[in-house]
Amino acid sequence: MRSLHDPVLKVENLTMRFGGLVAVNDLSFSAGRGDITALIGPNGAGKTTVFNCITGFYKPTVGRIALRHGNLDFAQHIEALTDSDHGAYRGADGSLFLLERMPDFQISAKAHVARTFQNIRLFSGMTVLENLMVAQHNPLMTASNWTLGGLFGLAGFRRAENGAIEKAKYWLEKTKLIDRADDPAGDLPYGDQRRLEIARAMCTDPVLLCLDEPAAGLNPKESLELNTLLMSIREDHGTSLLLIEHDMSVVMQISDHVVVLDYGTKIADGTPEQVKSDPKVVAAYLGVPDDEVEAVEAEVGV
């Protein structure tokens, strides 16, 4: 499996406690480069918490979260980096980041991990196009010489801004939102808002895109379109995807690798076929004790 020999993300012994509650318990998994990795589990299993740890919104209680750019040898550098007090190592053949050591905004800006949110977080009073421009803040800020060049309207900044608009247009066309570019984001229907959030995340040029329940609330047609969009993000842009999803049809159709969480603990890890037939997973989803699993399985026909 690609997650073993060519990982982009490696989570090791991740534990997150909130007071007495253990939301994530000693979780280890990796996501392969160019893979679509699905993180699934019943409600409250701790999936969103894992995302929040990866993207720096929570500092994990224990654990190491490593992200790799390029072909750098993971095993060779990881221990040295962990022993140092740096958050990142940059070599000739790639970079390595320890995400648990970086502040949230740098995880997006430097490590290029982008995310969407379970309850959509758009800039609803700004237009669709503006949402995508905000996502390109860092490159535009550099192009505007930290505002000074932009204030005087230097040509370099204007060129960069036009480039940013072109990129936004590309993603708007890809997400079929181009006709609504000048409308406020808050005016869009729910399905469009979900796609806009993905387009916005993609405008940050992510290496790893984390999607928290992208298909929630979509109708079957929209859900199918989403699958196509996600496949194309992977094929055309080489972005690796990590997604949380409750809709099993989406998970089974598009993911290469599935990790199953229950009560914060990993109970299964493998290809969709392997996971689907895993009795523990069926039990977790149907909520029956282990010894009754077989009976239930026979009943539901898996």
Next chain:
Amino acid sequence: MTSVTSSMAQAQPKIDFSRLFTDAILATLVALGLFGLLIGVKTDQSLNNQMILVLRPGLLALILAAVFVGRLTIGYIIAVRDARPPEAKKAKAAKSNTALWVEKYGLPVFVGFLFAYPLMVLYTAGPQGAIKWIDNFGIQILIYIMLGWGLNIVVGLAGLLDLGYVAFYAVGAYSYALLATSEPVKLFMAAHMGSTFWPLWAFWICLPIAGILAAFWGVILGFPVLRLRGDYLAIVTLAFGEIIRLVLINWVEFSNGYAGISSIPRPSFFGVPFNASDTGFAARFGLEFTPIYRTIFLFYLILILALITAFVSARLRRLPVGRAWEALREDEIACRSLGINTVNTKLTAFAIGAMFGGFAGAFFAARQGFISPESFVFLESAQILAIVVLGGMGSLMGVVIASILLVGGVELLRELDALKVIFGPNFDPAQYRMLIFGLCMVLMMLWKPRGLISVREPSVFLKEKKSVSSDHVKEGHG
């Protein structure tokens, strides 16, 4: 005919009048409880120096009647608005591009008018009468417009509620006043540049310094409040404004306390003083000396300072930093997930807003020639904030309209002799400023809760610039 009447009947909303009445009666009872003793009874001195109680049932009844009628009207207006069918509301939203139009063409027209204003007044009122109109109306309003535009960056764009903005106004004013009147600086300049240099050029040299110092204090305030939201942010900024004022009062060696600083040098016309001497402005340009030239010059000076504020903040809004401010107002967490350093973004908003407050402060000190902590009380912060909120958060033209209404309105009341006839010769409308504010605010909340110009103009567009209705725009977490 029938179709007309039926549609009329449909447009006539159903209103529960009995509920409106009970509501109004309840409000009147509350008012009775409040004002019964405060207004209904007055302590006075009798002829033989005894304290007596004077009952004022007439006045009390008048106020209670006003409350009853007012509450009834407000209730009716709200009921009519809520009863309107949703299509009518939609139709209204579609028309809101007019506000965008006001924002686009209103400002140039207004600026053109302002450039002509002193000459128009001079022509109509003559040199004697003109000073009052240019100074009390023109300069006074322009100072508040500039302060409003500066605070708009912090409150309107970045969504950080700052109740202590007057602190930066004070920092600017005191920076100029202290530097310009400081003995060591005077001696140093006299030794190196000649004795007339400093009094003439002090303003022009200290203006940028005042702005920079205010921006520096903006960052100082910004740091501790970075993590605060909403009410907490408001309270800490309020306290900051008060602390600056209390320091100015109590640190007498530094700021001369309550007595303030006087004989602050007035700005020169780029090195030419406004006085009656042979080298003064009037003599140089072959004019007869009158104080009006200085007033006109000050008018154009604050006009240009205010326009710079407007230009810079409009420009910043179209730059990445301005878009990040607005995004911060909309959703801070989403900003961080997109790699925006929210700490720096907030600090730049505080610093740039404060800088314009500092410029305005330096101008204020130069215009008055005298400053004391009295000029920098919380009421000033409240007035500037009221201007921003009344104007519509984020709108430049809204601030202009609100300043004219709130500042110009009070000045104008002072001019109305009819009011003196009604309320007696000692009537001073400036003392009723808070009452006027309150009334304005209540009316605004009823009529246009998101401010006079409540639509947002997008900073970039692909095909067509459409205004963003205030229903979507957030007020920020501050």
